[in-house]
Structure formats: structure tokens, C-alpha cells
Amino acid sequence: MSVKYVPVIWNRTKLAYDAVVLATVGAYLGIYLYVAPQFQTVTMPIDWDIYKAQAFGTCVFFLLTFILCIGPMARLDKRFLPLLYNRRHLGVITCVLAYFHVDNILGWYNAFSPINRYVSVFIVNTSFDRFLGFPFEILGVLALLILTILAVTSHDFWLHFLKPTLWKFLHMGIYLAYALIVAHVALGALQSAAGPFMTTAVGASVALVAALHLLVARKEHLFDTQESPMDDSGTWMDAGDPTEVPDKRARIISITDDERVAIFRNGKKLSAISNVCAHQNGPLGEGKIVYGCVTCPWHGYQYRVEDGRSPPPFTEKISTYRLKLEDGRLWLNIEALPPGTYVEPVVAPILAEGS
Amino acid sequence: MAKKKPDPFFIGWAKKPPKVLQGFLFLISAVLVGAAVGVALGIGASVPDPGDARFEWGAGYQTFTGYVDAKPYPLLRLPAGEDGRDQPHAMLISGIGKRGMQQLAGPLDGQAVDAGGILLKRGDLDMLQVGGDVSLRAAENPIPNFTPAPAEHLGKWRLSGEICDGKCYTGAMRPGVGLAHKACANLCIIGGIPPVFVTTTPLMGSQFFLLADENGEPLSSEVQDWVALLISLEGEVERRDDLMIFKVNLDSAKQL
Numbered sequence: 055m056s057v058k059y060v061p062v063i064w065n066r067t068k069l070a071y072d073a074v075v076l077a078t079v080g081a082y083l084g085i086y087l088y089v090a091p092q093f094q095t096v097t098m099p100i101d102w103d104i105y106k107a108q109a110f111g112t113c114v115f116f117l118l119t120f121i122l123c124i125g126p127m128a129r130l131d132k133r134f135l136p137l138l139y140n141r142r143h144l145g146v147i148t149c150v151l152a153y154f155h156v157d158n159i160l161g162w163y164n165a166f167s168p169i170n171r172y173v174s175v176f177i178v179n180t181s182f183d184r185f186l187g188f189p190f191e192i193l194g195v196l197a198l199l200i201l202t203i204l205a206v207t208s209h210d211f212w213l214h215f216l217k218p219t220l221w222k223f224l225h226m227g228i229y230l231a232y233a234l235i236v237a238h239v240a241l242g243a244l245q246s247a248a249g250p251f252m253t254t255a256v257g258a259s260v261a262l263v264a265a266l267h268l269l270v271a272r273k274e275h276l277f278d279t280q281e282s283p284m285d286d287s288g289t290w291m292d293a294g295d296p297t298e299v300p301d302k303r304a305r306i307i308s309i310t311d312d313e314r315v316a317i318f319r320n321g322k323k324l325s326a327i328s329n330v331c332a333h334q335n336g337p338l339g340e341g342k343i344v345y346g347c348v349t350c351p352w353h354g355y356q357y358r359v360e361d362g363r364s365p366p367p368f369t370e371k372i373s374t375y376r377l378k379l380e381d382g383r384l385w386l387n388i389e390a391l392p393p394g395t396y397v398e399p400v401v402a403p404i405l406a407e408g409s
Numbered sequence: 410m411a412k413k414k415p416d417p418f419f420i421g422w423a424k425k426p427p428k429v430l431q432g433f434l435f436l437i438s439a440v441l442v443g444a445a446v447g448v449a450l451g452i453g454a455s456v457p458d459p460g461d462a463r464f465e466w467g468a469g470y471q472t473f474t475g476y477v478d479a480k481p482y483p484l485l486r487l488p489a490g491e492d493g494r495d496q497p498h499a500m501l502i503s504g505i506g507k508r509g510m511q512q513l514a515g516p517l518d519g520q521a522v523d524a525g526g527i528l529l530k531r532g533d534l535d536m537l538q539v540g541g542d543v544s545l546r547a548a549e550n551p552i553p554n555f556t557p558a559p560a561e562h563l564g565k566w567r568l569s570g571e572i573c574d575g576k577c578y579t580g581a582m583r584p585g586v587g588l589a590h591k592a593c594a595n596l597c598i599i600g601g602i603p604p605v606f607v608t609t610t611p612l613m614g615s616q617f618f619l620l621a622d623e624n625g626e627p628l629s630s631e632v633q634d635w636v637a638l639l640i641s642l643e644g645e646v647e648r649r650d651d652l653m654i655f656k657v658n659l660d661s662a663k664q665l
Contacts, residue, residue, distance in 0.1 A: 067426070091454075
């Protein structure tokens with residue numbers, strides 16, 4: 055969290071994160087470029103520029119695969135949440151590597167010709183009516199354009215400028231970029247320049263991304279279709295037994311398909327806030343009360359549980375909801391209050407501190 | 410008193426991740442680096458063999474004397490012995506980079522020439538990248554008693570294979586075939602490099618055919634749509650010295 059814009063707010067976690075990412079990328083490129091050739095069974099080596107393009111291109115593909123796996127992995131197992139924290143740096147590194155891939159391609163395949171190498175990408179293959187033979191380079195160009203937009207707008211300045219909903223929508227473009235890259239690889243490299251290992255690895259990567267997302271979608275669907283009884287007025291929803299809400303943690307209640315509420319317990323007090331973090335729509339209900347504030351599991355944004363406001367000097371605020379306790383059961387008023395509205399917590403004497 | 414169950418919670422801006430997560434994060438980091446090593450080794454070590462296509466830089470600048478055929482694409486017709494072969498040889502020629510030799514070869518069509526440059530080789534195939542001092546010029550000392558043999562007509566055939574550019578396939582790039590190389594091949598063909606047809610099975614011992622249209626002229630730009638695909642083509646085959654020429658109608662092309 056920050057109240058001013060700086061290029062990167064470095065902290066120990068980000069440094070460690072980036073160190074691991076750079077070690078992974080360095081290991082991949084180092085082994086690909088300098089060790090793997092010792093094990094090739096080729097009459098003569100592949101041209102260095104083409105080989106470098108393959109190394110960078112495949113690295114980009116696997117990094118993107120990993121990026122897309124982080125979200126669902128963190129939904130399925132909270133231990134993966136730290137991978138999500140600095141995912142933007144991973145995205146920017148991926149974009150930079152994609153430019154190295156392009157530079158090697160343009161400097162070799164598209165070079166040595168009277169036609170400008172940048173222009174040639176768009177004019178030398180126009181078989182748009184074919185499947186095999188389709189100008190797969192254009193797919194790569196579109197993916198690069200998306201990756202560039204995402205990298206440029208990855209800073210929190212753009213998040214605040216565009217507002218979280220639009221920013222999030224824009225950054226869902228990563229899926230389109232991945233689809234374009236899969237098609238780019240399938241219609242290009244896999245048709246001639248790849249060995250069986252790469253074909254298998256690409257197929258397994260796509261299957262992994264699809265399987266993880268389907269698993270999460272199923273989990274979310276099952277959660278959203280759980281029906282909680284309403285009272286006669288239709289405004290209060292049964293939120294269950296308060297003793298089942300763990301201390302400092304929350305129970306998430308689904309009001310509609312796209313609205314969830316997090317009921318937090320802080321000792322004997324219970325409060326309800328929106329489940330959606332104002333920063334990047336992170337699932338606040340999967341967070342924890344730390345230093346008296348609800349802390350988002352994604353990037354650590356904090357909110358006071360009683361009024362949904364970030365502690366000063368921060369200005370973020372989210373909706374709050376009213377709760378009531380009747381006959382030992384907790385009831386949630388499904389009408390969201392304006393963001394930042396103070397609501398007196400419900401005190402449940404039955405709850406013991408720290409239980 | 411019951412021991413409180415640990416409830417680790419990661420906060421990015423905190424000084425350290427919770428202790429119970431540190432081992433897991435270390436394990437994930439090790440798995441990531443290990444996977445990177447394994448995948449890079451697996452993919453890098455299993456690349457398909459691009460063949461022995463190469464520039465013969467080690468042989469240095471070479472000059473040849475023979476005749477030039479400008480159509481369908483510039484060829485050198487060399488007498489036996491001129492390049493170490495015991496039979497007359499028809500050698501493809503190209504300019505530097507992705508440029509053909511039509512401009513220089515056209516006015517010299519059918520004449521004795523000297524040609525100098527760097528050889529490209531792939532097995533028995535070769536091409537001369539013309540340049541340097543000699544370049545392509547009327548022969549200073551034509552080889553006496555040598556006239557190229559007329560083309561031998563070998564009938565009509567339907568052949569299966571891939572259209573490549575003659576220069577990358579012969580040695581300018583490894584790999585110089587396949588869809589990943591299509592844009593490069595098209596740039597070569599646009600620049601005047603001869604398109605060639607590399608067949609899946611040999612015809613009379615040859616899998617390498619210089620392409621021409623039905624009239625023996627250069628192919629139209631339509632050929633670019635068929636480059637790098639596995640296709641079949643129908644046309645007349647003729648032989649000039651040891652080089653097969655496949656005179657095709659691109660309307661006969663079928664993707665396989």
C-alpha cells in the first residue's frame with residue numbers, strides 16, 4: 055500500500071520473488087542455449103539467431119503458462135498466495151523476453167531483404183484463408199501488443215487511473231494473449247521447428263492451465279449455488295452459526311452470483327464487509343485480521359472491519375453490511391451500505407477470544 | 410490447554426513470510442528452477458536435425474566459368490571438372506542476402522560467363538552466392554569446346570513435397586524449411602531467389618526440383634501461398650545437366 059506513486063515499491067518479498075524469477079529464467083536460457091546443444095543429435099547446429107529466438111520464445115510461453123496457473127493454484131491452495139503477490143513483475147519480465155524473441159526473428163528471418171523487416175511481417179504471408187500456413191506471425195504480434203499494454207499499465211498509477219474494474223478487465227487480456235500465443239506456437243514452431251518434447255510440453259501446459267481453471271470454476275460454482283435461507287422480509291440472510299467463524303478470519307457468504315460478503319470475527323465481535331478488495335478485487339474473505347485490520351491475501355491492502363476504510367493515510371474504502379444475532383444465529387442484511395459506512399459490530403458473548 | 414492451531418498468513422509487505430510457509434516457498438522456488446532446467450534441456454536437446462546446409466566460408470571465394478541460363482531462374486551451366494564433378498553441372502546462383510540474379514543474368518542469357526562468390530552446400534546440392542570482384546560477367550576466357558546440353562524432357566508427373574526457397578534450403582539457413590520459416594522463404598522468393606520443390610520421395614534419384622511455370626518462366630507471386638506446406642503439384646519434369654526442373658501450373662496444387 056502506498057499513498058504516492060514510485061516506480062517500484064521494493065521490499066524484501068519482492069526482491070526475493072524477483073531473484074527466484076530471474077534465477078528461473080537464467081537457468082532456462084542458460085541451459086537451453088549453452089548446455090542442451092551438447093546433447094543434440096544434429097548434423098549441424100541450428101542457426102544461432104534462430105536458436106536464440108526459440109529459447110526466448112519458449113521461455114515466454116512457459117512463463118505465461120505459469121502466470122496463468124498462479125491464480126487458480128492460489129484459489130485451490132492458499133500456500134500459493136505468495137506467488138500471486140508480485141505477479142506483475144513476472145508479467146513485465148515475460149514481455150521483455152518476448153521482445154528478445156521478436157528481435158532475433160526480425161534480425162534473421164526477416165532480415166537481408168530489400169523489404170523493411172518490420173513491414174515484411176505484415177505483407178509476406180497473407181494466407182489468411184488457410185489453417186496450416188496461416189500467418190501465425192500476426193498472432194504473435196497481437197499477443198506482443200497485449201503483453202506490452204499489460205506491462206505498461208501494470209503500475210498502480212494505471213490501476214487508480216482506470217479504476218479497478220476496468221483495469222481488471224483490461225488485464226484479463228492476458229488470457230487472449232495466451233490463446234494467441236498458443237495458436238502462434240501451434241501454427242508455427244510446432245509445425246516444423248519443434249521436437250517431440252516441445253510438442254508434449256506445450257500440450258501439457260495448455261492442458262494444465264485449462265484443468266486448473268476448470269477445477270476452480272467448479273469450486274466457485276458449487277460455492278455460489280449454496281442457498282442460504284432468507285427471512286420473511288427478504289432482506290436478511292441466514293449467515294449461520296457465529297461460533298463457526300474462526301477468530302481473525304471470515305466466512306464468505308454468496309448473496310448473488312457476483313456479490314459476496316465476508317463476515318469477519320475479531321474476538322467476540324462480528325462485522326460484515328464486501329468480499330472484494332478495492333485494489334485489485336482480491337478476495338478479502340480469504341484474508342485475515344492483522345494489526346486490527348482486515349488484510350487482503352493478494353497484496354496486503356488493509357481495511358478497518360467496522361467501516362471498510364483503509365487506515366489513514368490510505369483512502370481506499372469498501373462497502374459494509376449490517377449483521378444481527380437472533381437465537382444464536384447470525385443474520386446478514388443483503389443491502390450493501392455505501393463504501394466506508396460505519397456499522398457497529400455484533401457482539402456474540404458465546405464467542406471466546408482466540409477460539 | 411489445547412495448543413493453538415497455526416494459522417499462517419502471508420503479507421507481501423511484511424518483513425518475512427510466516428515460518429510455516431518458508432519451507433514451502435523454498436520448495437516451490439527449487440521446483441521452478443529445476444523445472445526450467447529440465448524443460449530447457451528437454452526441448453533444446455530434441456530439436457529436429459536441420460541438415461548439413463551451410464555456407465562454405467572455409468573454401469573461400471570461388472570462381473567458375475561456364476554458361477548462364479537466365480530462365481526460369483539464373484543457373485550456371487558448368488562443364489565436367491569445373492567444380493570437381495565428373496559430369497556437367499547446373500548450379501543455382503543468387504545475389505547477396507535475399508536477392509536474385511535476374512538483373513545481371515538476364516543480359517548474359519546463353520553466354521559464357523565468369524561467376525565468383527561463396528558456395529552454399531547441402532549434400533550434393535549447391536548454390537553460388539554471387540558477389541565480390543568477379544560477380545557475374547562475360548567470360549574473359551571461355552572454356553573451349555563446351556556448350557551446355559539441351560534440356561531432357563522426362564514427362565508429366567504429380568509430385569508431393571514442400572516448396573522452399575532455393576537459398577535457405579541449400580545452406581543459407583538452418584533450418585531452411587517448414588512453416589516457421591515460411592516468411593523468410595517468401596521474402597527470398599519475392600527478392601528473386603529461385604523457389605524449389607523438395608519432394609517426399611525421390612524421382613529418378615532426385616528430391617530437389619527447381620520450379621518454373623508451365624512455360625519455363627518464373628512462377629507468379631501466387632507461389633507464396635503454397636510455400637512451406639506439404640502439397641502435391643503436377644507438371645512437366647525436365648533435366649538440365651544434373652538439375653531437375655519442375656514446370657508446374659499452380660492451379661494443380663493440392664494441400665496434403
